[in-house]
Amino acid sequence: MQLEMPTAEPEAASDTQSDQSSDGQLSVRNASKFFPSLTGGGEICVFRDVSLDIANGEFVSIIGHSGCGKSTLLNIIAGFDEPTSGDILVDGKQVQGPGLDRMVVFQSFALMPWMSAFDNVRVAVRSAFPSWDAKQIAQHTTRYLHLMGLSDIGKKMPAHLSGGMRQRVGLARAFAVQPKALLLDEPFAQIDALTRGSIQDELIRMWDKAGATVCMVTHDVDEAILLSDRIALMTNGPEARVAEIVEINIPRPRTREQLIESEEYMRLRTRILRFLIDHNRRPTAMDDTAHAMDAYPHRDETSHD
Template sequence: MQLKTPPEEKANEVRVNDSGSDQSSQGQLSVRSASKVFPSLTGEGEVCVFEDVSIEIANGEFVSIIGHSGCGKSTLLNILAGFDSATTGEVLVDNKPIKGPGLDRMVVFQSFALMPWLSAFENVRVAVQSAFPSWSKANVIAHTNRYLQLMGLGDIGKKMPAHLSGGMRQRVGLARAFAVQPKALMLDEPFAQIDALTRGSIQDELVRMWDKAGATVCMVTHDVDEAILLSDRIALMTNGPNARIAEIIDVDIPRPRTRELLIESDDYMKLRARILRFLIDHNRRPTALDDTAHAMEAYPTSAIQGHVDS
């Protein structure tokens, strides 16, 4: 990942590439005929979480993945992030194999994942320092403060995560992710533990930052309305084990989108009904014979609008 010139001017503007180089080929995520197999909990045989999964996510595109718990959504996201690896197939960023975690692919978790012994400012600063080790201390501090301010956190930098609300903690997580200026951003149900009113405002801030930064985004969610509001395309996964991507739907609703406009849109209502019908058709509770414990998502989900529980 190219180092970018530290921001010293235009404090309220997010620049996609401060170095001036072409980023048109940066941030493309590719999953090609991938499968993931875990050992069975009984010690006999294996469990295939998902199989033959393929999806291409273009540079700067926002794609959401929806499916019932246990279909391997978060497992797939972990593989894209480099925390895990596919059993078969290819997983690439910019046509290069993903071999492990990297600052070119930042992850925002449902559980916030802040370092509790560091202040909000330090949680962001440490990431910035790691991403841009050649920058001076003054530039790292300025860059950190800038992204905290862009997320509406300018006055809470000294506070510890334990003293912040869930919404504030997730804002810190997003500030940290965008401050590193990654090629791609992985969102693992980032709003599931946040109340509805706060969730809406953070979603708006996410879209604003994404629109200016130009990073590719892959988000796992159970929330149909959230997926339609935020995404360019939505991938629908069948149930696990042996889950697959059943279809990938284009969200042909013009941007900028607002909730008020969406609820009055016939296209939104048709798309929402189509996705809900898919989820209802696949609403099968696992039986005692299904050995899918290893395939379950890494974090529990909360009941949210548009959530169809499995």
């Protein structure tokens, strides 16, 4: 089925989002983050001097072991937190807190539990397009629920939806706002393997049509290769850094069947897994609960569906 990606009516959106579809370059410049030590006085450097440029419309993933600071970095790009030093730029402008130009999708779905799926999306659409009337907002909401395969569940409350459905609502909400950038923090980690595959396919289809810049945190190598243009490999914390950026030159559209037959895929997979094994974390004072290598090669397949 060929899906039409709706675009915001220019006259309705012009007061808030005139250039949303045209830009979306993210730049992290020499960013470092220190937190107060949890185990005593002083501070701990989570990551140091991280620089990453993500071009408009590019899909970049960040891979690294648990505790290396991936979520912290994403939260800083989102504007929920600030770097201790360094700069975060969107289209060359310094980020000043959260904004609808950067929508975040969390592993934990982060839907408002007292609102239906429809209302979760509608509230975001209303904030993004304040000059629209109720009918325009409802139509736009319906369209995005439909695009994520959710036409029939709009009235349901999040508690009555499977993990996969909840994450579809999260993605519908994020795309409906037509952000410049989508920031995804392990969005499929709590979704069973089969459902995960179909939502990944929908994410890529939506991304392709919307042209949004994506920065996705994951610890799943296969997912990162399937979805990304480039993958930034982070070393372990403390003092984590982006050690390498791997280009994924496998032509799109990519299918899992093609990938497993592809020598390039096996080469990239081996390279990234080798990096992760070489950087297998040793317990540190920063985080003695994370055992990231438990994730390799067997992921936690806990189903919430």
